[in-house]
Amino acid sequence: MLQVWALDGIPEITPGDDLVTVIADAAAGGLADGDIIVVTSKVVSKAEGRILAADDREEAITAETVRVVASRPTPNGGTTRIVQNRLGMVSAAAGVDASNTPHGTILLLPEDPDASARLIAAGLRERLGVEVGVLVSDTLGRAWRDGQTDHAIGAGGVHVFEDLRGETDAEGRSLVVTMPCVADELAAATDLVKGKAARRPVAVVRGRADLVGSLDLPGARSIVRPLERDMFRLGADEAYAEGFAAGAASVTPSSAP
């Protein structure tokens, strides 16, 4: 049995707030060994002071962008930019967020969500004497499927993959190809109790204590597929355009003076 609930009573977070104290207070002694705490990146960003004036939004997106993957005009005259950000994540607007932020401001993603998750996990373990794991979550769109789901962008003391290598299915065949991304599944599960409009940015999952471990476990950065194995490293239109230019150049007579 898995139990998933959001913590009530998380106050509005402002720069400098100690999330360990905030979460420990809200949990009010209700955490146990093996619990996994999933914290919305938004409150981590707020606590870390990753706040900019909204006027700087386009500039901020550009600054957070390592690589433009795809872009497309929006109906209202803007541009949707799908980019890979400095954390390796592919998402719209590089994770620069203007919802649920103080008016006139935008939020950048945490500087290093894996480090943030580890810090909160270490703090809660020390403060409460319980071995919990921590994920930092973000709401992401997907290729091929409409809508968004929550994903893990930071992990501290939680296995991000369930390693089935060496295990066999009920017929005795190897499950080598299957590597469930449990961190993303945990983040998705907590979105079902957090709600987008409500101020419930922290949720707890109880029942998968086997996924909680050392603070040295690989972070959520390890979920990002390396570019050389990424068949969708560029949008179809963008790749076509690159190919078209290269194709045209390949047969243009070299008649330059």
Place this chain on the structure above:
Amino acid sequence: MLQVWALDGIPEITPGDDLVTVIADAAAGGLADGDIIVVTSKVVSKAEGRILAADDREEAITAETVRVVASRPTPNGGTTRIVQNRLGMVSAAAGVDASNTPHGTILLLPEDPDASARLIAAGLRERLGVEVGVLVSDTLGRAWRDGQTDHAIGAGGVHVFEDLRGETDAEGRSLVVTMPCVADELAAATDLVKGKAARRPVAVVRGRADLVGSLDLPGARSIVRPLERDMFRLGADEAYAEGFAAGAASVTPSSAP
């Protein structure tokens, strides 16, 4: 509080089995109004007799494929084919499955997973007198991120999206862009209790009765992004190659005889 648990005592499913009876027996009176039952597509396929000899695997993948999105050689000399199948889903091998199947056999996806989900939901509602919803789930890889997560490929009597249009965030701004795909999040949550190696293909989610509704609700087919809005309708290499050929052709002198 969300509760998620797998049903024990689901027997090996064979063609012709009635999943309504199987699930009702395994639940043993433990279902309530608003519960959402998530059934692994594998057992739906088995019950529906979607079983072929393993020798026909490549042929079956081709038959299920509407459109090749990307392909790449594997280290062992095979080919990974990412394709869009007749259900609109983009996945590896068109969902043709060789794990947890009787030796020497493969499984096709259910003919119409939305219809399967509605049939099971209708049957359980009638049999047990409780208004439950049903999702059919499948394990899918993702663009940009390693590992797999479970997704909804069929839905009966469950809202697949949480519609936040018209709602505002805590600062009063519209949440119009956000449309959480709760069906995929529910499927992901149940993967955490099903296990891949165990024979626990049916799980129950309790605590989101607000997502359960009429059997006429749109199915999981509505999650598939239409091709004209899909920025990743083709792999980067494939789109580049198409563009290259078109670019080369665009400047080749038309000197054909």
